[in-house]
Amino acid sequence: xxxxxATRDAYGDALVNLGKKxxxxxxxxxxxxxxxxxxxxxxxxxxRFFNIGIAEQDMMGTAAGLAVGGKLPFxxxxxxxxxxxxxxxxxxSICYPNLNVKIVxxxxxxxxxxxxxxHQSVEDIxxxxxxxxxTVIVPADGIETMQAIEAAAEMKGxxxxxxxxxxxxxxxxxxxxxxxGKAHVFHEGKDAAIIxxxxxxxxxxxxxxxxxxxGINAGVIxxxxxxxxxxxxxxxxxxxxGAVVTAEEHSIIGGLGGAVAEALAExxxxxxxxxxxxxxxGTSGTGEGLLKHYGLSAADIAAxxxxxxxKKKSA
Amino acid sequence: xxxxxxxxxxxxxxxxxxxxxxxxxxHGCGSGHTGGSLSSTDIVTALYFYKMKYDPKNxxxxxxxxxxxxxxHAAPMLYAALAHAGYFEQAELCTLRKLGSRLQGHPxxxxxxxxxxxxxxxxxxxxxxxxxxxxxxxxxxxxRVYALLGDGELQEGQIWEAAMTAAHxxxxxxxxxxxxxxxxxxxxxxxxxxxxxxxxxWRAFGWxxxxxxxxxxxxxxxxxxxxxxxxxxxxxxxxxxxxxxxCSLFEGKVEFHGTTxxxxxxxxxxxxxxxGACI
Numbered sequence: 248x249x250x251x252x253a254t255r256d257a258y259g260d261a262l263v264n265l266g267k268k269x270x271x272x273x274x275x276x277x278x279x280x281x282x283x284x285x286x287x288x289x290x291x292x293x294x295r296f297f298n299i300g301i302a303e304q305d306m307m308g309t310a311a312g313l314a315v316g317g318k319l320p321f322x323x324x325x326x327x328x329x330x331x332x333x334x335x336x337x338x339x340s341i342c343y344p345n346l347n348v349k350i351v352x353x354x355x356x357x358x359x360x361x362x363x364x365x366h367q368s369v370e371d372i373x374x375x376x377x378x379x380x381x382t383v384i385v386p387a388d389g390i391e392t393m394q395a396i397e398a399a400a401e402m403k404g405x406x407x408x409x410x411x412x413x414x415x416x417x418x419x420x421x422x423x424x425x426x427x428g429k430a431h432v433f434h435e436g437k438d439a440a441i442i443x444x445x446x447x448x449x450x451x452x453x454x455x456x457x458x459x460x461x462g463i464n465a466g467v468i469x470x471x472x473x474x475x476x477x478x479x480x481x482x483x484x485x486x487x488x489g490a491v492v493t494a495e496e497h498s499i500i501g502g503l504g505g506a507v508a509e510a511l512a513e514x515x516x517x518x519x520x521x522x523x524x525x526x527x528x529g530t531s532g533t534g535e536g537l538l539k540h541y542g543l544s545a546a547d548i549a550a551x552x553x554x555x556x557x558k559k560k561s562a
Numbered sequence: 563x564x565x566x567x568x569x570x571x572x573x574x575x576x577x578x579x580x581x582x583x584x585x586x587x588x589h590g591c592g593s594g595h596t597g598g599s600l601s602s603t604d605i606v607t608a609l610y611f612y613k614m615k616y617d618p619k620n621x622x623x624x625x626x627x628x629x630x631x632x633x634x635h636a637a638p639m640l641y642a643a644l645a646h647a648g649y650f651e652q653a654e655l656c657t658l659r660k661l662g663s664r665l666q667g668h669p670x671x672x673x674x675x676x677x678x679x680x681x682x683x684x685x686x687x688x689x690x691x692x693x694x695x696x697x698x699x700x701x702x703x704x705x706r707v708y709a710l711l712g713d714g715e716l717q718e719g720q721i722w723e724a725a726m727t728a729a730h731x732x733x734x735x736x737x738x739x740x741x742x743x744x745x746x747x748x749x750x751x752x753x754x755x756x757x758x759x760x761x762x763x764w765r766a767f768g769w770x771x772x773x774x775x776x777x778x779x780x781x782x783x784x785x786x787x788x789x790x791x792x793x794x795x796x797x798x799x800x801x802x803x804x805x806x807x808x809c810s811l812f813e814g815k816v817e818f819h820g821t822t823x824x825x826x827x828x829x830x831x832x833x834x835x836x837x838g839a840c841i
Contacts, residue, residue, distance in 0.1 A: 315693065
């Protein structure tokens with residue numbers, strides 16, 4: 248049976264590892280440290296952890312100041328608050344001065360589940376991606392999250408990393424190495440390429456199996472680095488398969504699907520279908536139930552692949 | 563330690579020369595914030611030429627004190643101070659707000675040495691100052707952090723989030739100064755959205771509060787000296803000021819918040835400032 252780890256748990260562990268290696272790492276949270284798993288760092292390094300209370304805007308500004316003071320701050324809260332409530336602070340106090348602040352937001356997407364639409368961030372990738380100087384990473388599993396946090400710490404400048412609440416399958420081996428700006432090709436395909444991020448990469452891999460049973464060869468590419476996007480990988484997949492499906496636990500507007508569409512339109516126009524939240528808010532339910540409800544399951548991706556192949560044939 | 567008579571005389575002269583620079587700069591580019599630059603000139607003079615430690619040849623010097631201009635629209639005043647402090651040539655002041663200039667309409671820390679953090683969107687500077695103060699305390703540094711806020715800016719909720727944070731973390735290496743000139747773009751602060759009682763608010767948030775004449779350089783130097791002796795909590799110096807201070811044409815005039823002097827106004831203002839010269 249596949250091992251499952253929540254990417255937020257991996258984040259908590261990665262922070263502790265980083266804290267051991269680097270004395271300049273500091274962590275901020277806005278009263279959600281138990282949920283974002285920054286509590287692990289808080290326990291290990293209480294002097295370097297700052298709970299700012301329920302004040303996300305102040306947290307982002309404080310993180311900016313810690314970076315001015317030579318620290319490497321990681322600021323965490325739920326994705327909807329980190330990128331929504333504090334968007335302008337992220338823009339003005341972090342990205343405009345190009346400060347070395349890492350924002351790692353948890354409980355992204357609909358798999359927050361029961362808390363409902365108010366807490367389900369389906370716009371965060373879009374609103375972070377649009378800010379100049381910002382790097383955006385959406386890791387697919389625990390292994391990639393650990394790697395992404397290391398990479399974020401190594402790079403200079405603002406970085407947004409999106410992690411989730413629920414346990415998701417571990418799809419990478421221990422030797423996997425994530426690099427900012429680089430996609431990971433799980434499978435090259437022939438009929439269509441699925442480009443996915445976050446927990447949707449595991450769904451995409453399952454979709455590939457479903458399609459294989461019907462004689463369809465779908466490639467699977469994990470695109471954790473949404474910005475900078477690995478345009479070469481997108482273009483290569485488009486040229487190889489002639490059709491692209493994107494899959495993300497986010498609005499189909501402005502996120503991975505948007506970024507891939509931009510790249511394709513400019514460099515290798517091919518038929519495309521976006522799997523994601525279709526310009527709607529979420530609702531209460533179980534994480535798994537919501538993925539099915541909003542058409543974000545492996546079966547939905549498989550259906551999107553068939554649709555895009557039809558488009559390709561009629562093009 | 564207190565400022566000597568000679569020091570105070572020199573500081574007064576410095577403030578006068580900075581006001582002249584500010585007016586020339588603003589007149590030269592035809593846009594920008596005159597009133598709030600002039601109301602805070604004495605405050606920043608006391609900071610840059612009496613209190614703060616810095617090295618213009620090495621802007622990132624680890625031992626420096628930090629200044630955050632939370633009311634970023636007073637950028638011309640900060641640029642005048644930085645030029646007088648030696649961060650760049652005074653000739654560069656005339657590039658204010660021009661294409662390619664390091665002297666952006668609001669301070670941009672990416673490009674201009676001496677600017678600690680980009681500001682301009684009100685309400686954000688105190689949080690940044692808190693972060694710097696926390697970082698310096700972690701390093702057991704002696705550095706002090708100063709943040710200059712506008713009184714209208716106190717209408718921003720984030721200021722009060724940051725006020726809580728500074729008191730919660732007992733940031734006694736932090737000093738906020740409020741340029742209480744009583745006016746904002748749309749009119750008197752009291753009329754647009756009253757922020758009084760300012761001193762009671764900061765006290766209630768757990769700060770040590772001083773209430774001074776923000777145009778008395780002696781009072782400013784004294785308050786900054788006293789602020790260093792306060793332990794276990796941050797200090798807020800509420801500086802009672804006059805918008806457009808130093809030029810009778812602009813003093814207390816709300817219309818000079820975001821407008822610049824005409825040729826005639828500049829002439830009159832420079833004449834007044836010349837008469838105030840300590841020779």
